[in-house]
Amino acid sequence: MTNSFEIDGITVPFSNGQTIMDAALTAGIYIPHLCHNPEFKPHGSCRLCTVLINGRSVAACTTPAGEGIVVENETHELVTQRRLLLKLLFVEGNHTCPGCEKSGACQLQAVAYHCGMLAPEFVHFYPKRSIDASHPDTIIDFNRCILCELCVRASRDSDKKAVFNISGRGIQAHLTIDSPSGKLADSAFNSSDKAARVCPVGAILPKHKGYNIPIGQRLYDQAPISQVGDVAKHQEVADE
């Protein structure tokens, strides 16, 4: 007899130790998320996967699944809340989809479409952020960083290098690189690192390859993120 719980009326089996997110992903139920990647320890920072259990808001990626719990996911209130979070993310950085090489294969854009965000609502911050193109193979465009810490976790836990970190607090929080100059080229980073292929947005990208994939064949051109899944899931395949 397996354990099970409910997401929006659908019975979802789970095994001990699984989070709501783990069980949902296994069952093919999409809960929007940006900072979660099943290969790394859950972080619970983007809050996009917030669901309701008995009226209580929890992050699906950090909350253990429990026998018989009733989870609300795609309700009007939660989708509205997620859309609000996404709109805030879009104005906090410089996310200009029309010119971005990640467009069509960007998790932020795809989640925004999934949640029905069709236009910005708030005043753009237009923060002044730089580009680090010092590395021969990889470019970092800080304009698009959403502070999901996936590169931080990948570099620390998988590559054992800890090249990336988040410094500063609140609105001052920003991605930093551990090297004498602060530049990627002077760090231990290598383009074959795990950290090079976990970015859900267009912040960490291979150089010289932008727009190589024609419109129509990009990750989310044919099917939505709820069916296609995360960028990182496909990144390893694309690079081979």
Place this chain on the structure above:
Amino acid sequence: MIEQRPVTIEQLETAAQPEKLRRIAIEPLTRVEGHGKVTLLLDDENRIQQARLHIVEFRGFEKFIQGRPYWELPVLVQRLCGICPVSHHLAAGKAIDQLVGVEQLTPTAEKVRRLMHYGQMLQSHALHFFHLSSPDLLFGFDSEISQRNIVGLINAHPDLAKQGVLLRKFGQEVIRVTAGKRIHGTCAIPGGVNKALDSSERDYLQQDIHQIITWGQGALELARKLFMEALETNQQFARIDTHMMSLCQDDGALELYHGGLRVTASDGSRMMDKIDYREYDQHIREEVKSWSYMKFPYLQHLGPEKGSYRVGPLARINNCDTIDTPLAEAGRIEFRSLNNQGLVQSTLAYHWARMIELLHCAEKIEQLLDDPDLLGTDLKLSGEMRQRGIGVIEAPRGTLIHDYEIDDDGLVSRANLIVSTTHNNRAMNESVRTVAADLFNGQEITEGMLNHIEVAIRAYDPCLSCATHALGKMPLVIELQQPDGQIVDRLIKDTQGELKR
């Protein structure tokens, strides 16, 4: 007509005592791309004293692409324009080919880019002729204003309007097949393209191409007929005699995608030929005037006064010795017979030349669709990185120059764009003055007279939004006025950025 002009055309750029004159502004200019205005200063007897075409919008692309990675350029700069984004996309594409050290693309890559280019030339020319200009030409410059537009065209000539719409649609479909989207897609990447056609895409375009050629022939015949019907008037209207510049193939044939620069002097003699366009900055300079956001290019060896020239369909059809498609070549021969010795200088002949090109593009598309290279798989080449890349293409409105420098990391450090419409800035101003001098000679001013001015500008098919780039050199006047209109303070920034009161 010319004998009646009260002043010379040159005098009309700046009136001696503007404060004493009555001002009429045509604002906004209609049925052109982008935002511009014309100001006319008239004396008490309604005689023209000053006429200027102003571009009132500002873009600033050259500045904000600085610091961006070079491979973004074709996608970023195409946002300059929604009508001819393909021109900017491909000019930047040609420039970044050089940045990655690729001189010659694979046959498939070049042909896919050419197909895209011909498609956009066809749609842009169709848009301009049918939607924007044909109401003037069919109904008359002074005709009823409520009829003089695309809706009037649909009512009076439904078949013609439909042809215009469908010709444009076909061009847009060619772009969609090559770029993924009708507007602002992706195609050119450093050293090649990101896709070729598959056989279903080719078949899809092939099913309509014969109809498109037939309609193109009809459009050319219509443009010819409209010009010849009132030959004398049309030849003189807004006429100015200028040099003409365009790309040409080495054998002198019409070329829209890649070739050497050719300049023919206003008397028909050859001034330059087979110039590598990467040396453009040795031949072309740009003058800044305090009253316009658009610069005034000129040929360096002749100076700003004598060195202005025209670009676009009129220049291209005048400049080339032949066209390598039969129907368009027959059209060219007839066109050039207007003036076999020198150049066809009539401003309104732009429309005729434009339709020769439209037909040429349709014929070129037909040829390419029969070419197996279009379905090839060899899409991209690479080479040694370089610091500077210059891409030049013949856009619908004329020679388009993109010049980029990058740093060691591959980020753009400098950019210079000379956009087709900018080349024609002086010519458009002079055409405006010619019309103003001919018409505003003391008679009562009517709406139709103001439309004559717009007709002169429209002939050039200007894209004003593309053409404004003089960042940091923008002249500016700020006036502080009391509620009664009395000026309390006035601050002027000149073209060198210096402030004065």
